[in-house]
Amino acid sequence: MPHEQFMELALYDEDEGYYSRNMHEIGLRGDFSTSATMSDLLAKRVANHWREACREYGRNLPIIEVGGGNASLALSIRRVLSLWERLRMRYYIVERSSSLRELQMLACGNFLRVYPEMSRALRRAGGHAFIFCNELVDAFPVRRFIYSNDSWQELGWTVAEGGRVIQMPRSCPQLPPSTAFAHWSGEGQIIEVHESYRKWYLSWQPLWRSGVFVTIDYGNEVDDLYYRRPLGTLRGYKAHVMLEAEDLPPLAGKCDITADVNFSDLRELAERNSGDAVQMITQREYLLPCADVQDAAQSHLLRVPGAGDHFHVLIQHRFEFA
Ligand SMILES: C[S@@+](CC[C@H](N)C(=O)[O-])C[C@H]1O[C@@H](n2cnc3c(N)ncnc32)[C@H](O)[C@@H]1O
Numbered sequence: 529m530p531h532e533q534f535m536e537l538a539l540y541d542e543d544e545g546y547y548s549r550n551m552h553e554i555g556l557r558g559d560f561s562t563s564a565t566m567s568d569l570l571a572k573r574v575a576n577h578w579r580e581a582c583r584e585y586g587r588n589l590p591i592i593e594v595g596g597g598n599a600s601l602a603l604s605i606r607r608v609l610s611l612w613e614r615l616r617m618r619y620y621i622v623e624r625s626s627s628l629r630e631l632q633m634l635a636c637g638n639f640l641r642v643y644p645e646m647s648r649a650l651r652r653a654g655g656h657a658f659i660f661c662n663e664l665v666d667a668f669p670v671r672r673f674i675y676s677n678d679s680w681q682e683l684g685w686t687v688a689e690g691g692r693v694i695q696m697p698r699s700c701p702q703l704p705p706s707t708a709f710a711h712w713s714g715e716g717q718i719i720e721v722h723e724s725y726r727k728w729y730l731s732w733q734p735l736w737r738s739g740v741f742v743t744i745d746y747g748n749e750v751d752d753l754y755y756r757r758p759l760g761t762l763r764g765y766k767a768h769v770m771l772e773a774e775d776l777p778p779l780a781g782k783c784d785i786t787a788d789v790n791f792s793d794l795r796e797l798a799e800r801n802s803g804d805a806v807q808m809i810t811q812r813e814y815l816l817p818c819a820d821v822q823d824a825a826q827s828h829l830l831r832v833p834g835a836g837d838h839f840h841v842l843i844q845h846r847f848e849f850a
Contacts (some may be wrong), residue, residue, distance in 0.1 A: 530684040530698075530761075533671035538780035540624065546781055547667070554598050554639050558727045559784050560765040563744070563811070563829050563839070564601035566585045570829070571604030571817040574660055575613075576744070581658045581740045589739050590618035590653040594646065595664035597628065599635040606639050614639070616818075620649040620657075646732035653809065655737030656848075662744045663793070668728065670720040671704060672762060675713045685719065685777060693777035707750040707792040709781040718760035719753075720787040728795060744811060744841050747789030762789035791840050798844045805845040812836030 539546050555565040560690045563570045582589050596602060602619060619640040623629045643649040666717040672683040674697050681697035688694045702710055712719050764771035766783040776785060791808055799808045812830045819830060830836045
């Protein structure tokens, strides 16, 4: 089974998938934490960014949050808005997991609407939106490749003698588009490609007419991505313990599985829409303008080296041309 298919089932199978059924909590009591579950700093910055975007685009842009998790960000944003802003804001979450959709609706009531697909939210928004996602891309299933004997082979899983599930390379007649192949062809190097994200992104692009798209995730430009990481970046998390690739099959459906994001691939994808302006900064640079003295002293989201520079932010502007 190719790794991408394994990850798709392990995370999103309707009955057994981690995000569909088994992810009960994000945060200290869960398997992993995200910036959205740790403080209001991200919410303050997103709210400010949304205000700037509404002024710049001259309209009340709805927020579309993609991959809302346990709705921490939506709840924090509701807390940091003024009453007037709460009344005029249209907040939509797009969430793939049906159990998380239920949780988000219960947690937030009529502050927001939840949709299973981007197309529905974008139609509702009339095509103009401030789109935001935190740690979404890293949750898309990846394809994994290993460079061996002068060629790239695709990694998958197979059952060995004794019933153990092990990794197995297979020849791959056509590689998916990625900047990583050209940069990291050293013997034994493993890389990941978020091809499923690429397909998902391209599927809704024609419906997005104008606004801002902000993507926050861990990862880097391709030159840095696999530095000192010959085995790639695939890993799992269970109760905040990091798991190696080989540990994942027995825990499939019971742990998070993730890989770092190749921001050069994201940037290239965004720049294909020639009119879009694209900027990439660190999470620290993104959050700092909103951090008060207490945030600056305490928030580990700003720390460098650490979350402040391991996380990056891609900001994409789309202006509607007549
Ligand atoms: C790692 S969690 C991050 C949750 C939240 N953004 C946060 O920062 O706490 C990834 C989220 O993305 C959702 N997701 C994954 N693929 C998706 C897709 N194609 N459309 C919408 N949501 C998706 C998952 O179900 C989950 O809610």
